[in-house]
Amino acid sequence: MAESDFGIFLMTAPGFEPVLHEEVRGKGFKQPRIVPGGVVIRGGWPEVWRANLWVRGAGRVLARVDAFRATHFAQLDALARKVDWASVLRADVPFSVEASCAGSKLYHSGAVAERVRKAIEAVVGAPYSEEAGVVVRARVEKDVCTLSLDTSGELLHKRGYKEAVNKAPMRETMASLFLRQCGFDGNEPLLDPMCGSGTFVIEAAEMAARLNPGRARHFAFEQFANFDAEAWEKMRAVKSRRETDLRFHGSDRDAGAVAMSQANAERAGVGGMTVFRQAAVSDIEPPEGPKGLVILNPPYGTRIGDKKALIPLYRALGQVLKSRFSGWRVGIVTAEGMLAQATGLPFLPPGPPVPHGGIRVTLYRTAALG
């Protein structure tokens, strides 16, 4: 794949595609197109690097290497060997292959992975390892085999600064998309009154400061044959940070969560823009200055009994917000419509449910409260 224009797939959770599309388009990527589970753009390796470095909402970035029709294994063997693997994979870097099949004559994903592995071993001579940081993906759908490289490596919500996490942290990628769905663009203050490890607050501060989400981590593409370390360093070194007087607030009734959030914000380099304090939701007050967004994901309980027990908490939250936060918008992420309704807040039509930690959660948003 010496070509400089190929399909680049930015993955997200189903339901989030239009929000990710908006972000990708806003960041100037070419021809973004919504597909199930993500957004496809066109470009070359600089766009692949940039997508990993810049895009907050994508879970990973795949670069398409080749696609061909294959209805039997001999065909897959022959065509997989024709791919210019040596232009992207290094003989000294271990790789692994993950395959999936749907609606195709080739339906055994293990056998497909094995054939692609053999082809790469034959062409490049790279060692195979299940634990390899370089992963080739083979997707056979309706008899078309698409071969891609996972250019991210570790999922992109791992921004590289978060050491401390609480029980149910929200992925940074997801938090950024919920923020965007609430119309947050970094130009207003924010409060998360159940901040846990500080995910919403830190993402918001980074957006306001125009910090690149991938600035503090490594990516799988650094191990590729065509990686140009000097060009990458230049791209990474472009200073995007802007100063702002806005502050991003988090509170939690748990002292451990507050300490964790503070430490995470410091490590992310936004400690000076964030304010964390220990408080129960019943004690929160709007921060001084302009009005902005209150966003949170309260506990939602997994069993029926837990859910009922949470109604008073949601009701109290709603009362506090309605009585003290006039002019602020609210975004609540929860798994239970019934709990959201218990707040008594005037919600706009809810967003689509999105998967989160084995369940589905929905964003309930309001316009500015009266």
Ligand SMILES: C[S@@+](CC[C@H](N)C(=O)[O-])C[C@H]1O[C@@H](n2cnc3c(N)ncnc32)[C@H](O)[C@@H]1O
């Ligand atoms: C689901 S977690 C939030 C996770 C967070 N968004 C993150 O990414 O780490 C819910 C948080 O609400 C806090 N909490 C529960 N009840 C509270 C209350 N009455 N007042 C303030 N915080 C509360 C818990 O301590 C917990 O940290």
